[in-house]
Amino acid sequence: MAANLEEIRGALEAIVGRANLSGDAPDMIPYIKDSYSTMMGREVPLPDFVVMPKTAEEVQEIVKLANQHLFPIYPRSFGVNIAGSALPYAGGVVLDLKRMDRIIEINEDTMTATIEPGVTWGRLRKEANKKGLDVIPIGGPYQTSPVGNHLLTNITLYSSKYHCDRAVTLKAVLPNGEILRTGSWASAVGGEVNPYFRYAYGPDMTGMFRGSLGNYGIIVEMVERLRPVAPVEKNVFFGFEELAPCLKAMQAVERLEFSRTCQASNSSMTAHLILSPHRIKDPEQRQKLLARLPNYQITLGLGGTEEMVALFERVANEKIAEYGGKPFCLEPEEMAILNQVAEGASRGIMHMYAPCSGFAAVIGCLPITHVAEINGIVKQIVGKYDLRDPLSGEPLDHQLIVLPYDRCSTVYVEQEILYDPALDQAQLLPVMQCLRDCYAQIVGKYGASHTIPNKTLMKNMxxxxxxxxxxxxxxxDPNNIMMPGGPYSLD
Amino acid sequence: MEATNLALVKENVTKCMGCGICRGVWERKDVAMCPVWATGVGFEDSSPRGRVTVAQDILDSHISYSSPLADSVFRCTDCGCCATTCDAMDPNTLEPIVNVPQIVRAMRMDLVENSLVPPLVRDYMKAVHINGNPYKQPQDARGNWAKGSEVPLYSGQEYLFYVGDVGSYDERGQKMARSVAKLLMTGGVSLGILGSEEYSDGNDTMVMGESGLFQYLAEANIAAFKKHSIKKIISLDPHSYNAFANHYDQWGAGFQIQHYSEVLAELLSTGRLSPGRLGIKATYHDPCYLGRHNEIYEAPRKVLGAVPGLKLVEMPRMRKSAFCCGGGGGNFFTDLIGGGECSPNRVRIREALDTGAEVVAVACPLCAKMLEDALKAESLDDRIAVKDISEILLDSFA
Structure with a gap:
């Protein structure tokens, strides 16, 4: 690309305007780092340019230019991801899509929103609420883009009732610069007036993009499924001493099909969610909180009329009691945080990174039957490496969260290993080795699957x-311009 | 290119995990938001996270300081919202582990030391250096705002009333200084001003990284205070308050500092001021250097709350989460953020308007000016007014 860099700059400037292009290192450095690259010690090269297109047409022009000059493209929506999925591994051009931020439509009849990639789920929620609708929760910050989330898939959590798949149809700029529309939107005749049906005209092309991480093109519009705002919404919390009955109870409650959201976690995870450092007066408080918390918890999100919620709560209590679980309550401030988390809100979730800022996650999707076993395996491996809690210095109790990913036929299990981000590469080696061992076990023995096409895992396919x-x-993408070179590349 | 000051805060820099929460989010009205990122203009380096990432690369010697980088670094308003949004805090000290304002200040100091400041910053520094104030006005005109009023020069009174650059030279600031002084004296506070013996407080000089000039100004002020045996100071400007309360002690200042809102609140609670009825709906804008930097949230609200008939309606982004007007960190003088529909002051005035208030109350001359400019830009002059809390109090007497 270096040979015709100035020519490319000129062409890009003509497309997006001078103010929306930069080739200056200080402007571009923030696009080459995240906690993934830092932890892995991965040096990602500076791109040649960062550009901020405003329209689908501008994106098309850029993609055509990339094919002409054979430079790579790395799109990113709102830049929340910290797992290295939007880094420019082979240089080229980063497309920062934050200016594409239109909410094109919120349709009350179809309960959908048509949005651009720069729309955050917080903003979409605000606008949808005005029409009595709500976003199906995403387990990420309010700044998360629903479009970026569709491409990534593994942070679509919590919603047992509404399933994990929130995208209906989408409009993408393919790597050759052509526009693709999926589902009923694909029709050149009438597709524009009915983009609301996903399963039209054969195989599910919307699903092809799910988890594709930009390999197949750039989503420029997406029809997102919404849900109605319930007149009354309430989260209820239950505690268990053992993991196995907790998981059984989760399964049983999910089979009753009334909870809007559902999650299980261990006390280590819950403590980290609650213990925003704002609230820690002294480190002993953590131990005191852990002592008050049940070892494992289930959170259920209920919604409906007042009578419905009361009925659901009574039935949930009865069902949970069959497995030895009991409702639990903490201080109002602590419960407020747990409620935020249950709603998929950002700050509560970010609390879990707070005390030490660094975490490595062992993620797998598998039947709930095996969760207790793999939890034991991870515990054993963490113990083998003698990993320490970066906050207390005590032996690390890894964090566990279990979510019914696909109506509880499969659950999403995330087991987190906290570490001090100030550790250097040599000090991080045991953490990384521990991660590898955990993955080898849970993938090899239980077939636990990931949700994105990580190259390492692809070797097992x-x-x-x-x-x-x-x-x-x-x-x-015959010229391999989209997302080449990274761990998630399909080249 | 030397990065000696940044190296001193290296541990602060390396703790950032890059989640980007520090950027804030429009939709959570109770969460602070970076006013520069909020403008929607610029690349990721306009965000607190972006600045830290750049700092990491400077420390790793991947890049050096440069003029384009300086433009970005000097756009930060030092409002501190990123430090409150970032939850990565030391559990023992409760201090943010990733204190972006501290990192930005260190970068600015390096840029100053490497002679890489943007022209507008250079002009500001030059004006302060040559004239003692950024308005390029003569030093002996510093007390002119008090002419025709009964505000005396300091001659052993209990308090020095320190008005600062904006209160001394800016028309809006002067109006506010007169109003505060009138109220304080009505309440029986014994005060005087230094007039031409007052020097710039240096707060904005400091946050713009000119530590040498700041020290010079601080020492000049301290010498003047000592010469007059001043023990107690009331500041008009939260920027001055910040410099006096948090930085002057390193040069042996040793005096007591209060913001005028604290003194007014005291006068009201002890009955030394008795406001009349004022049937208005007002909202209050927390100045960053009074609120987030010094945690003075209650006193201005107590002043407003003491006015019978005044209904205080809060903006969702208030107190620790208040949205900066864009005038901090030197931007009041340099205007590196620029105007536009999403400029911080215009965003803030719209947030104030959304409360249904007729008046947005302020307690800082810079905020007053910034928000009044926004009123004009938004053509909202007939729907909401910007008034200092002292002006509201005076209105109630009328």
């Missing part, structure tokens, strides 16, 4: 599966 994924990529 059937050749036919990989051939399809990469074959589709080759077909739509």
């Amino acid at each position: 059937l050749p036919s599966y990989v051939e399809l994924l990469t074959g589709f990529k080759k077909m739509v």
Whole structure:
């Protein structure tokens, strides 16, 4: 790219305007780092340019230019991801899509919103609420983009009732610069007036983009499923001494099909959610809180009329009691945080990073039957490496959260290992080795799956599966301009 | 290129995990938001997270300080909202582990030392250096705001009334200084001003990284205070308050400092001031250097609360989460953020308007000016007024 850099700059400037392009290092450095690259010690090169397009047409022009000059493109929506999924591994051009921030429509009849990638779920929630609708919770900060989330998939959590798949249809700029629309929107005749049906005209093309992390193109509009705001919403909390009955109870309650959201966690996770450092007066408080917390918790989100919520709560109490669980309550401030988390709100979730700022996650999706076993395995491996809690210096009690990813047929399990981010690469080695061992066990023995096409995990896939994924990529992106070189690349 | 000051806060820099929460979010009205990021203009380096990432690369010697970088670094308003939004805090000290304002100040000091400041910053520094104030006005005109009033020069009174640059030279600031002085004297406070013996407090010089000039100004002020045996000071400007309360002691200041809102609140609670009825709805804008930097949230509200008939309606972003008017960190003088629909002062005035208030109350001459400019830009002059809390109090007497 260096040979014709000035020519490319001129062409990009002509597309997005001078103010929306930068080739200056200070402007571009924030786009090459996140906690993933820091932890892995991965040096990501500076891109040649960062550009901020405003329209789908501008994106198309940029993509066509990339094919002409064969430079890589790395799109990012609102830049919340900290797992290295939007870093420019092979340089080229970063597309910062934050200026594409229109909420094009909120449709009360179809309960959908048509949005651009720069729309955050917090903003969408605010606008949807005005029409009696709400966003299906995302387990990330309010700044998370629903479009980026669709591409990533693994932070779509919590909603057992509404399933994990919130995208209906989408409009994407393919790597060749052409526009693709999916579902009923795909029709050139009438598609514009009915973009609301996902399962039209054969295989699920909206699903093809889910987890694709930009490999197949850039989503410029997406029709997002919403849900009605319940007249009364309430979260209820139950405690258990053992994990196995907690998981059984979770399964049983989910089968009753009335909870809007559901999650289980261990006390280590709950303590980190609650203990914003704002609230820690002295480190002993953590121990005191842990002593007050049940070992494992279930949180259920209920919604409906007052009578419905009261009924649901009574039934949930009865069902949970069958497995030895009991309702629990903490101080009002602590409960407020737990309520925020249950609603998918950002600050509560960010609290879990707070005391030490660094965490490595072992993630797997598998039947709930195996969760207790893999929790034991991770505990054993963490113990083997003698990892320490960066806050207390005590042996690390890893954090566990379990979410019914796909109506509880499969649960999403995240087990987090906290570390001090100030550790250097050598000091981080045991953490990384521990991660590898955990993944080897839970993938090899239990077939726990990830939600994104991580290259390391792809080595375990059937050749036919990989051939399809990469074959589709080759077909739509013959010049391999989209997202090349990274851990999530399908090249 | 030397990064000696940044190296001193290295541990602060390396703790950032890059989540970006510090940028804030429009939708959570109770959460602070970076006023520079909120403008929607600029790349990721306009955000607190972006600034820290750049700082990391400077420390790793991947890049050096440069003029384009300086433009970005000097746009920060030092409002401190990122430090309150970031939850990564030391559990023992409750101090933010990633204190972005501290990192930005260190970068600015390096930029000053490497002669890489933007022209507008250079002009500010030059004006303060040559004239003792950024308005390029003569030093002996510093007390002119008090001419025609009964405010005396300091001659052993209990308090020095320190008005600062904006109160001394800016028309809006002068009006506010007169109003505060009148109320204080009505309440029986024994005070005087230094007039031409007062020097710039240096707060904005300090946050813009010119530590040498700041020290010079601080020592000049301290010498003047000592010469007159001044023990107690009432400041008009929260910027001055910040410099006096948090930085002057290193040069042996040793005096007591109060913001005028604290003194007014005291006069009202002890009955030395008795406001009349004023049937208005007002909202209060927390100045960053009074609120977030010095945690004075109650006193101005007590002043407003003491006015019979005044209904205080809070903006959702208030107190620790208040949205900066954009005038901090030197931007009041340099205007590196620029105007536009999403400029911080215009955003803030719209937030005030949304409360249904007829008056937005302030307790800082810089905020007053910034928000009045926003009123004009938004053509809202006939819907909401900007008034200092002292002016509201005086209105009630009328």
